[in-house]
Amino acid sequence: MTGLNDDSAQYLISTVSKRSGVKSDLVRAWERRYQAVTPSRTAGGHRVYTDQDIARLKLLNQATSNGHSISQIAQFSLDDLKNLLKNESGAISQTLNGNTPSASDRAHLAEDYVEKCYAAVLAFDARTLESHFENAIVELGSEAFIEHLLTPLLTRIGERWKTGELRPVHEHMTSSVIRSLTYILRNNNPCSADAPRMIVSTPIGQLHELGALLAAIMAELSGWQVTYLGANLPAEEIAAGVKYTNARALTISLSFATDDHVVPKELRRLKKLIGNKVALIVGGKAAGHYQAVLNEVGVLNIQNYEHFRQILDQLAANRVEQKADNV
Numbered sequence: 001m002t003g004l005n006d007d008s009a010q011y012l013i014s015t016v017s018k019r020s021g022v023k024s025d026l027v028r029a030w031e032r033r034y035q036a037v038t039p040s041r042t043a044g045g046h047r048v049y050t051d052q053d054i055a056r057l058k059l060l061n062q063a064t065s066n067g068h069s070i071s072q073i074a075q076f077s078l079d080d081l082k083n084l085l086k087n088e089s090g091a092i093s094q095t096l097n098g099n100t101p102s103a104s105d106r107a108h109l110a111e112d113y114v115e116k117c118y119a120a121v122l123a124f125d126a127r128t129l130e131s132h133f134e135n136a137i138v139e140l141g142s143e144a145f146i147e148h149l150l151t152p153l154l155t156r157i158g159e160r161w162k163t164g165e166l167r168p169v170h171e172h173m174t175s176s177v178i179r180s181l182t183y184i185l186r187n188n189n190p191c192s193a194d195a196p197r198m199i200v201s202t203p204i205g206q207l208h209e210l211g212a213l214l215a216a217i218m219a220e221l222s223g224w225q226v227t228y229l230g231a232n233l234p235a236e237e238i239a240a241g242v243k244y245t246n247a248r249a250l251t252i253s254l255s256f257a258t259d260d261h262v263v264p265k266e267l268r269r270l271k272k273l274i275g276n277k278v279a280l281i282v283g284g285k286a287a288g289h290y291q292a293v294l295n296e297v298g299v300l301n302i303q304n305y306e307h308f309r310q311i312l313d314q315l316a317a318n319r320v321e322q323k324a325d326n327v
Contacts, residue, residue, distance in 0.1 A: 011049045013039075020057035022138075025183040027057060029134060034074035036060055052078070059085065064138045067109075071131055106140055110148035113140075117153050121170050130177050134184070142185045143221055146214050147305045150178065154210075158285075175210050185217050191225050196248040196316050199241045201229040203252060203266040211284045212253035218305060219251065222312045235266045239273035249279040249315055257289035264293040271297045279315055283308065 017024040030036040037056055039047040059081040064070050066085070076084065113136045120129035137145050157174060160166045200216040202209055209231035216228040227245050229238065242250050250270070254263065267290070271280055282294055283302030294301055302308045 011051075011054065013047050013049070016049045016054055016057065019054050020061060022057045022061045023184055026134065026138065029184070030057075030060070030070060030074060033131075034070055036070070036074040056081070061138065064135055067139065069131070070135055070138075106144045107148055110136070110140060110144060110152075113149050114153050114156070117149070118156060121153075121157060121174050122166070124170065124173065126173055126177055129174065130181065133177065133181055137181070137184055143218065143305075145185065146218060150214065151305070178210060179213070182213060182217065186220060191220070191223060195223055195225040196319050197225045197227070197245050198249045198251060199227050199229060199238065199245060199247045200251045200253075201233050201238050201241070202231040202254070203238070203263055203270070204232055204234050205258065205260075205262045205266075206254055206256055207232050208255040209253070211255050212251070215251050215253055215283060215302075215308065218308060219312060222309055223316065224249075224312060235269035235273060238270060242274050242278055247278060248319055249281055249312075250274060251281040251283070254282060254284040254286045254290060257286040263290055267293055267297050267299070271299075279311075281308075281311060 011019075013024050013027060016022075017027060020027070022030070027037070031039070037049065037053040039049045039053065042048055055078060059078065060070065060073065062085055063073050063081060068084070073081065073084070113132060117129055117132045117136075120126075120132060133145075136149055140149065154174070157166060157171050161168065161171055198216075198219050200212050200219065202212050212231065213228065216226045219226045227241060227247070229241050238250065238252075241247070252267070252270070267280075267282070274280065279300055280297065281300045281302060282290075287294065287301060291301075300311050302311065
């Protein structure tokens, strides 16, 4: 562990993150919750780390990727961590070679995590749920975490809430934990200055923002420069965001179905304000309720996350072609 007067402490957290493969926010989380590393502080209050800290984080990252819980191994010595990995056939060489779990392996891992996370929700244990989420993000990666863990988990929570096994407070607790971890899920790598731009929001009356937030993260991971506006905004304000950022696409999440005319009115207004040059993308669990107006307005209707990625890739490709034609 790093001492207060350790002269070898010389690396800022951005460098530590790049060398260890652990995102900066996750380094802080492991430090705060499990004392995995104990950095020194500069006179200005900045954390500084040693080569040994980087080595520890690299090994911890490998071990959590192999399924170990950070809470159980955070205090292991370097030798203990090395022995742990050596005893697992091919673990170190696989990590060094940059191999990642297959899609099938990730699906099975995600299913296991869904069961563990649901048990934590049922027990109303936010701390354990957060720990499972953190480990799953490291092990699965952000996209697989959202698509194969969060989506089925939230679906199950919604179903069990309707049957009375869970209360609304369970759903709120889960959503709060997810929001607290979005800093880890987001793409820490700066996108290209020339990346296509997107606005993400929800219209008036749509107060649940989790679907929009996750869509924003998925778009970032697909290489888009995303401006997230939050929930419950009038069409004029959302359209202003599109104009100010010169966005190529606008993604709207609809999570709550109502029989009033607010959402259809806002969607029609949005389409009129942004015009045909900006793609209007709509998704969310309540999107099907508004299918008639979606067809009328002519939106790109998200079927699932894979479909969303395909839409984004196609829009990006079209943009490149248009720029080439204008040269």
